[in-house]
Amino acid sequence: MNSPTHNDDRELRVSKIENGTVIDHVPGGQALKVLAILDIDGSGGETVSIGMNVPSEKLGRKDIVKVEGHELSQNEVDVISLIAPDASINIIREFDVVEKSRVDRPTSVTDVVACPNRNCITAQDEPVVSRFDVLDDGVRCVYCDTIVRDDLTDHIHTE
Numbered sequence: 122m123n124s125p126t127h128n129d130d131r132e133l134r135v136s137k138i139e140n141g142t143v144i145d146h147v148p149g150g151q152a153l154k155v156l157a158i159l160d161i162d163g164s165g166g167e168t169v170s171i172g173m174n175v176p177s178e179k180l181g182r183k184d185i186v187k188v189e190g191h192e193l194s195q196n197e198v199d200v201i202s203l204i205a206p207d208a209s210i211n212i213i214r215e216f217d218v219v220e221k222s223r224v225d226r227p228t229s230v231t232d233v234v235a236c237p238n239r240n241c242i243t244a245q246d247e248p249v250v251s252r253f254d255v256l257d258d259g260v261r262c263v264y265c266d267t268i269v270r271d272d273l274t275d276h277i278h279t280e
């Protein structure tokens with residue numbers, strides 16, 4: 122077993138960032154999905170550090186995502202909460218944490234998840250924006266009751 126002090130030492134080894142966002146306490150193995158939600162694939166030139174499967178007292182294993190030069194919008198935080206309900210968001214300016222918050226799962230998300238049901242009214246040529254209720258372990262389309270769980274990230278679209 123590692124002592125908490127030992128874990129702190131480990132985290133310090135992940136490089137600090139000057140300005141940007143640190144997303145901590147992401148479930149182990151989900152870091153790349155967080156980047157997908159943020160639409161970061163490296164082509165935009167952002168400096169990104171990822172710690173994957175870092176030992177964590179709370180989660181067992183956790184991922185950490187650090188994005189330089191990007192402060193998350195509320196919409197992005199809401200979407201991240203769908204796959205990382207225990208995540209904490211740290212806004213960094215001049216190497217200092219100026220804002221630290223836990224994600225807060227919204228009760229519903231609008232125009233974020235595309236309904237996989239091809240017969241759903243939101244998938245038709247109608248001016249209907251998708252809306253999903255947020256469940257403990259997924260989301261449910263308010264129009265056709267389709268539930269999206271494991272492959273949620275595949276259906277998320279953000280601008």
Ligand SMILES: [Zn+2]
Pocket residue numbers: 236237238241242243262263264265266267
């Ligand atoms: Zn639907």
